Amino acid sequence: GEEVAQTPKHLVRGEGQKAKLYCAPIKGHSYVFWYQQVLKNEFKFLISFQNENVFDETGMPKERFSAKCLPNSPCSLEIQATKLEDSAVYFCASSLLRGLIYEQYFGPGTRLTVT
Amino acid sequence: AQSVTQPDIHITVSEGASLELRCNYSYGATPYLFWYVQSPGQGLQLLLKYFSGDTLVQGIKGFEAEFKRSQSSFNLRKPSVHWSDAAEYFCAVGPAPGSGAGSYQLTFGKGTKLSVIP
Numbered sequence: 435g436e437e438v439a440q441t442p443k444h445l446v447r448g449e450g451q452k453a454k455l456y457c458a459p460i461k462g463h464s465y466v467f468w469y470q471q472v473l474k475n476e477f478k479f480l481i482s483f484q485n486e487n488v489f490d491e492t493g494m495p496k497e498r499f500s501a502k503c504l505p506n507s508p509c510s511l512e513i514q515a516t517k518l519e520d521s522a523v524y525f526c527a528s529s530l531l532r533g534l535i536y537e538q539y540f541g542p543g544t545r546l547t548v549t
Numbered sequence: 550a551q552s553v554t555q556p557d558i559h560i561t562v563s564e565g566a567s568l569e570l571r572c573n574y575s576y577g578a579t580p581y582l583f584w585y586v587q588s589p590g591q592g593l594q595l596l597l598k599y600f601s602g603d604t605l606v607q608g609i610k611g612f613e614a615e616f617k618r619s620q621s622s623f624n625l626r627k628p629s630v631h632w633s634d635a636a637e638y639f640c641a642v643g644p645a646p647g648s649g650a651g652s653y654q655l656t657f658g659k660g661t662k663l664s665v666i667p
Binding site: 525 | 583591592593595598601641643655656657659
C-alpha cells in the first residue's frame with residue numbers, strides 16, 4: 435500500500451501484561467523504524483530494520499522489548515510485562531534509500547495505555 | 550551526540566499572518582533536515598526536507614525552509630497562515646547516507662504547537 439498501516443489504534447494493558455503492536459510498511463520500502471512518543475512530545479528511537487534484518491537496535495530496552503520484521507508479514511513490536519512508563523504512542527515509519535535520498539513516512543501510531 | 554532544539558513551545562498567529570518556526574540543530578556529521586507536521590491524534594506528515602544544494606527548500610502546503618549552516622538552523626516559514634495549519638510542528642535531523650553515523654533514524658525536536666486565530 436501507499437501508506438504505513440499500524441494496528442491497533444489503541445491498546446490498553448494492565449501493568450505486567452504483554453502488548454503487541456503491528457506495522458505494515460509501504461510496499462517496496464526496505465527500512466522500518468519504530469519510535470516512541472511520550473507525553474512531553476519527546477520522540478525516542480527504538481529500533482530499525484533493513485528488510486527482515488535488525489539494522490540498529492540501540493534504542494531498545496532489550497529486557498522487555500522485542501521486534502521483528504518477517505517476510506510477507508507485518509512488522510511487530512512486543513512489550514513483555516508492560517510498565518506504567520511504557521504508556522506512549524508508538525509510531526512506525528518506513529523508508530527506502532534511493533541513492534543518497536531517504537524520506538521516512540509515518541503511520542498513524544498506536545496509543546498504548548498501561549494501567 | 551545529535552540534538553534538535555525548537556525554542557518556541559507554542560506560537561499563536563492570526564490567520565493570514567506570516568509564520569516562522571525556529572529550529573536549531575547540533576550534529577557532528579553532514580545533516581539531513583526535515584520538518585514534519587502532526588495534527589491531533591494523527592501521525593507525522595513530511596512537509597519538506599533538505600539534503601544538499603539550494604538552501605531554500607519548498608514543501609507542501611505552501612511551506613518553505615531555509616538551511617543556514619553558519620547558524621545551525623533550519624527555520625520553517627509560511628507567508629500566509631490558514632486556520633487549517635494549526636497543528637504541532639517537528640523539526641528532525643538524520644545522517645547523510647555513507648557518513649558513518651549509523652542508521653537513518655531521525656532525532657526530533659520537542660515540537661512547536663501552532664495556534665491560529667481566525
